[in-house]
Amino acid sequence: MIQDKKNAFNKFAAGKGLRSTRQRDCILNVFLSTHQHVSVEELYLKVKACCPGVGQATVYRTLKLFVEAGLAREVLLHDGQTRYEHVQAGEHHDHLVCTGCNAIIEFENETIEKLQDQIAERHGFMIRSHKLEIYGLCADCRS
């Protein structure tokens, strides 16, 4: 499925007349190899490890392309850094967000999803997506 995403990006790039470069390949590889929500800084450090000489500006620019291409999504936490997360097919949007350390724990709960469907139906509402965020303190930050 990593290949799928690479193909998706290439298709997007071709459609926009973008050129294929070593830097973009590298950044895409690194991004696809990450989990959770990565900040630009984190990504930049990883990219430097495998492709030294790549500038931050390029990382910033390329991430915006990924968003345009539908591969990534910006996530705003409260630490002043924009983070990027993968856009997955059939992904879930349910998170426990720790306001202490900004950790994010993802979860999925089928019962909650079903209840959402019921509620939507009751209001004649057609669901396209949803986001459930629970804020609080994670186990580490409580102690």
Next chain:
Amino acid sequence: MIQDKKNAFNKFAAGKGLRSTRQRDCILNVFLSTHQHVSVEELYLKVKACCPGVGQATVYRTLKLFVEAGLAREVLLHDGQTRYEHVQAGEHHDHLVCTGCNAIIEFENETIEKLQDQIAERHGFMIRSHKLEIYGLCADCRS
């Protein structure tokens, strides 16, 4: 209910040994008179209109106090500006958001809340608040 909020802030201020100042009163009045999500800049302009000479720094500082006092909440949009919205007593955090007409339908579901508690407990997480947003089309926009 505006008075309630003023009282709430005064109580908070008293508890923290904060002093009552003309600037804070003015900023609180202006904030309470706004709707939607206001940016610091917008607030600053309105404050200047009624209390000229108030500095931006004071507006920033005071808004953070409102958050601490539980009157306001930071909202991060994707325009690089932090906005503040009102925290209302007995407010619901569960919304059906219509992407067609921007209508917002509030709802509450006890079962979902309980499930959230269970999930949090399972992860050793202490819930402070939550937000559930279901995006889609409302009955009107579907037709």
Next chain:
DNA sequence: CTGCTTTTGATTATCATTTTCAATTTATCG
């Protein structure tokens, strides 16, 4: 009032992100 502490406003600093621009790289076409 007096003295002590908080608050303020102006300025400066900080930090993430964006822009600029000359140099380089890529794709295209003869």
Next chain:
DNA sequence: CGATAAATTGAAAATGATAATCAAAAGCAG
């Protein structure tokens, strides 16, 4: 193959929102 035009890059500078600094002013207890 080259040559050419267009896109891309990296380094550095610019930007813009927010935070920190600090001397002066204001609030408050005695």
